[in-house]
Amino acid sequence: MENKRINGNDLIALGYKENHTLGAALKINSKRHGLTRTEMLGKFKAVLEDPSAYLADAVFGVLADAILGQDAVDASLITLNENPVGYSIYGESEIEAGAKEQMKVAMKLPVTVAGALMPDAHQGYGLPIGGVLATNNAVIPYGVGVDIGCRMALSIFDMPASLLDTETDTLKETILKHTRFGAGNGYLKHERVDHAVLENKLFSENNLLxxxxxxxxxxxxxxxxGNHFVEFGMVEFNEKDEVLDTDKGVYLGLLTHSGSRGLGATVAAHYTKLAKSLCKLPYQAQNLAYLDLNTMEGQEYWMAMNLAGDYASACHEVIHEKIRAALGAELLAKIENHHNFAWKERWNEQEVVVHRKGATPAAKGVMGIIPGSMATPGFLVRGKGDMAAIQSASHGAGRLMSRTQAIKTLSSVELKNMLSDQGITLLGAGMDEAPMAYKDIHTVMASQKELVDIVAKFSPKIVRMADDGSRED
Incomplete structure (x- = not known):
């Protein structure tokens, strides 16, 4: 018990309110300063009861100052709406309370118009992963997410899926040769490729970019x-798809999931910090700080976000073309969609900014890809344009447990047996990405039948992921 970390609930039990003072206390608590847990709690209680006595204290002086200045801070904050706007929720029984609470806070923002929570939702920073939020002329950097423009891309080749059994080694070598994974990793100068996205004028007009x-x-x-991957697998169409002009059958497919890498992460960090400095929200909503699109800062972020999205798309394009060329394959169809982004759209006859943080665009007729896990199927889908869901669907199965929990509790032997039973070759990845750490994809899909139609099923067979546990999203 003595080593148990002090959390916000412990401090609230002492009488702290959920405001910026609580944040100051938690920051001090990140180090024990040579005190036991009991002693730390005693200090926190004493400072709260008589902050003036601790103004000169080297450790707790900052907290004392915050307590005494809280009224002035409260007066300067943007007021949240007392009654949150209602929002749609799909697969509610499978969604953790923390994600719902985060969505409730988001629905109180003065710029909020509408919201929806997808069946793969789980708690994140600011807006939950799987949260969709429509706002009035405002963009929320943390409503977009850290990995701006993270996306799925599926290439369907005019090659039989049987190659996954007969040419396994060749396909493994192809993925290993033409992909690179992990935070900070990239290509040496003589390995780099050119792309039109690098000629974007923003790279010369914006100092950060x-x-x-x-x-x-x-x-x-x-x-x-993290959960980024490149996979070979089987794409199964149960009937001819007229739009894609693809006959019934099983094809070799290449599925990728990744985003805007260091570029997007740095843009997200910079503009989130800027938004927080300009948009002072109450403590529980501070990660939802927004930028008005009529301001210079809002326009800067909007353009940088779009560039990061184009860059993420370019990364997938390079990977898919390298592998297609290596295989000498003819491309039957390619489908791509992104999440972690904001779009200007029409909703109920008004223009809104739609944030999809871990949600797939699903306007009527729009194609999307919803993956499962390294050992469960994903689905090629077509949107139905459901307005209650703000024309959105889930972006995957969604996490059932945290990465830390998965690493501590899941069995590597169980994972190995599962992959072996299903004939899946895994190249890289850690236990934090084990299928058991995710929700059941079939339950998730059943919860959104009114949002999308299933066009085809993708079954992973050769899976490449980062082998060092690194992550950028």
């Missing part, structure tokens, strides 16, 4: 850590 151009070039065509 100018400083990131060489990193962007270095990482072009690479993938992040």
């Amino acid at each position: 100018a400083s990131l151009k060489d990193k962007a070039w270095t990482q072009l065509g690479s993938s992040g850590g």
Whole structure:
């Protein structure tokens, strides 16, 4: 018990309110300062009861000052709406309370118009992963997410899926040769490829982006850590799809998941900090700080976000083209969609900014890809345009447990047996990405039948992920 970390609930039990003072206390608590847990709690209680006595204290003086100045801080904050706007929720029984609470806070923002929570939702920073939020002329950097423009891309080749059994070694070698994974990883100068996205004028007009151009070039065509992947698998159409002009059958497919790498992460960090400095929200909503699109800062972020999205798309394009050329394959169809982004759209006859933080665009007729895990199927889908869901769907199965929990509790032997039973070859990845750490994809899909139609099923067979546990999203 003595080593148990003090958390916000412990401090609230002492009488602290959920405001910026609580944040100051938690920051001090990040180090024990040579005190036991009991002694720390005693100090926190004493400072709260008589802050003036601790103004000169080397450790707790900052907290004392925050307590005494809290009224002035409260007076300067943007007021949240007392009653949150209602929002739609799909697969509610499978969604943790923390994600719902975060969505409730988001629905109180003065710029909020509408919201929806997808069945793969789980708690994140600010807006939950799987949260969709429509706002009035405002963009929320943390409503977009850290990995701006993270996306899925599926290439369907005019090659039989049987190659996954007969040419396994060749396909493994192809993925290993033409992909690179992990935070900070990229290509040496003689390995780099060129792409039109690097000629975007913003790289010369925006100082932050100018400083990131060489990193962007270095990482072009690479993938992040965490849940990012490149997979060969079977794409199964149960009937001919007229739109894609693809006959019924089973094809060799290449599926990728990755985002805007270091470029997007740096843009997200910079503009989130800027938004927090300009948009002072109450403590529980501070990660939802927004930028008005009528301001210079809002326009800067909007343009940088769109560039990061284009860059993420370029990374997938490079990977897919390298592998297609290596296989000498003919491309039957390619489908791509992104999440972690904001779009200007029409909703109920008004223009809104739609944030999809871990949610797939699903307007009527729009194609999307919803993956499962390294050992469960994903689905090629077509949106139904459901307005209650703000024309959105889930972006995957969604995490069932945290990465830390998965590493501590899941069995590597169980994972190995599962992959072996299903004939899946895994190249890289850690236990934090084990299928058991994710929700059941079939339950998730059943919760959104009114949002999308399933067009085809993708079954992973050769899976490449970061092998060092690194992550950027």
